[in-house]
Amino acid sequence: MKLSSLLAAAGIYLFSQFSLGDTIIKGADIGWLSEMEDNGYQFYNDAGVQQDVLQTLKQHDMSAVRLRVWVNPPGGYYNGLDDVIAKANRAKAAGMKVMIDFHYSDSWADPGQQTKPAAWVNLDFQSLMDTLWAYTRNSLITLRDAGITPDWVQVGNETNNGMLWPDGQASSNMRNYAWLTATGYNAVKDVFPNTPVIVHLANCHDNANFRWIFDGLSANGGKFDIIGASSYPVHAPNHTWQSANTACLNNLNDMVSRYGAPVMITEVGVPWDHAEAKAIVADVVNKVRSVNNGMGLGIFYWEPQAYGGWKGYTLGAFDNNGRPTAALDAFLDPDGGASGSARLQSRRSSKCIDVPGANQTSGTGLIQYTCHSNPNQQWTMENVSGNYMRLKAGHSGQCMDIASQSTANSVRIVQASCSSGNRQQWLKEDMGGGYFRLKNRYSGKCVDVNGASMANEAILIQYACGSGMNQQWVEY
Structure with missing residues (x-):
């Protein structure tokens, strides 16, 4: 969606929320937090003192959280709407901003799986759009009634080939994917007209995929305010972490130029014990800060509090004793940037x-x-x-x-x-x-x-x- 179209559709007031040119937003996806705490995990600050992990994140210059939403999650609670509201209220009480990330699935949605919620499987396409609209709108009304005004809403997660397969698989039907995205966008604006909407892809280094998706959205009535990207530099195929980060910056600048939209890294992660963890993450932070025209809005570490083999995930930013690692220190603005x-x-x-x-x-x-x-x-x-x-x-x-x-x-x-x-x-x-x-x-x-x-x-x-x-x- 071109900048001129975005301004005409949404009004210039929308961009004032992005704080272009100001200090970037730094935050963390903490979707696992409540489940980890319920399983006895404890968290400590740099001095080894047990404390609320949100306080520790704030001590590392983070001012926002990202929370995924699943439609009917396995077990019925974690990452469902009630769990998300509890975590969102906790974040707001800590003075932090909140991003809501709709996966439009009962479980993980990513480039390899965009599975419809079980309750949506037999819907025809028009009914699927109607259901997506109602689900998004009703979820946000419930959030609003609980006292939560999201600072950003993401429609779809890592939609490199669309979402809600097979109907919304971009390689099969780009128009369907664009219409589903526009439906989610319109539902967000119906409840929170001033809240920016993010469309998010994985593999920030892959400019060709980003161009394909956002060209397709732009040509088929798709709507977005911000382009989001995932960056896992040490896992980028055929790249060193340095070349992956450079390719990511080049891609972000291309997105700004080509579509007139601000950009964010909504997921970043490195192995917690990587010898260069701090340098890698600090470089991504600085890449976001250096996006042309101040259009790099922020960066979120994905599940930094995951430690000790939690669900086999090793790209957190806490060590096996539940204390922050050097990867989290990368958010402490080593270049002297304003940090509130x-x-x-x-x-x-x-x-x-x-x-x-x-x-x-x-x-x-x-x-x-x-x-x-x-x-x-x-x-x-x-x-x-x-x-x-x-x-x-x-x-x-x-x-x-x-x-x-x-x-x-x-x-x-x-x-x-x-x-x-x-x-x-x-x-x-x-x-x-x-x-x-x-x-x-x-x-x-x-x-x-x-x-x-x-x-x-x-x-x-x-x-x-x-x-x-x-x-x-x-x-x-």
């Missing part, structure tokens, strides 16, 4: 960087203090240049700074009116396990808890960068 508001917790003391008394005065010295939810412990990370960022306090709008133009050890860290000076520019240096140092561009020294103190109100200083835990921080 977060607390910064010390690895040594578990206390947070704090502006004492929520003071508004420029020059107020920073301390560590028991973590809480007040804005004087909330820091927004803003891009500057050369992988550096500024850290802006939520309550005052002032930036983390060095107290004086000094490169000496033990100089106080303060808040001060934001400027473009190097003294307010910080580099996140990865220390492993999700932790990082904050290195100042002006002095080359790192934010340090004076004397490695564990106490409230211990002052923060700059000091020669080292490996001590009193210089290591995690977003919390």
Whole structure:
């Protein structure tokens, strides 16, 4: 669907939701989460402390979840609508966005299987479209009544050769596939007119397949707002992971140019213990960020919390002890990109960087203090240049700074009116396990808890960068 047609059909307001050119959305497909928890799986943060996996994902810069929906799932619950609503409400309570992914099947839908729900098998094509319309619309009304407004809805999953076979098999009848897609699209808009609709294919490196499907949709009345892609770089045939990622970026740019639609990686994954896991995923993140004209919207890791041999899946991002791996660290914006508001917790003391008394005065010295939810412990990370960022306090709008133009050890860290000076520019240096140092561009020294103190109100200083835990921080 061309950009001009999309704007005419949906209105310019639709694109305002995509935040073109802003920081990309980062998230995770967590469809297995409730089933894993019901089977006794527990999840831990980088420090080995048990906590809600959604909190751990947020600590790794993720702000959204993706949830698959099956029509009549095996066993009757997991990935059915009631399970999806429970997980969606949990995500919304955690302040996260939600993508709904309709498979239009009772189980997995992917390039190798697009099996009709058993209850739909004997329907003629018109009845199949009517049923798809009613099912999509009624499911979304139920979500709406439960307090959920999806941020995106996906109609079909990895539809490289259409969906609802054999009626909607694209190689047999592209028109049928396009009409089914348009039917799902129209049902979404009937309930949530401002929610963008995604059409999703596997194999981001395969430009020929993407062109075939989206040319076919465009020629036959298919509708879509966003083009979604899966990327599993180490499993791309006849590719190294590097060449797969390059081919994926080239394809995404071609989709933007050819159809005028924004793009997303709605699934990415690597083996959790791959030696280059972090580099591979970080490269995909950066590829999405570098899509032409800011039209790369986001990236979702597929089932990162899967670990310990769960259902034989080995491409999660948690280790066999239920802790995040380097693959998840790739979402921590190593290039200094803005990552929203977060607390910064010390690895040594578990206390947070704090502006004492929520003071508004420029020059107020920073301390560590028991973590809480007040804005004087909330820091927004803003891009500057050369992988550096500024850290802006939520309550005052002032930036983390060095107290004086000094490169000496033990100089106080303060808040001060934001400027473009190097003294307010910080580099996140990865220390492993999700932790990082904050290195100042002006002095080359790192934010340090004076004397490695564990106490409230211990002052923060700059000091020669080292490996001590009193210089290591995690977003919390």
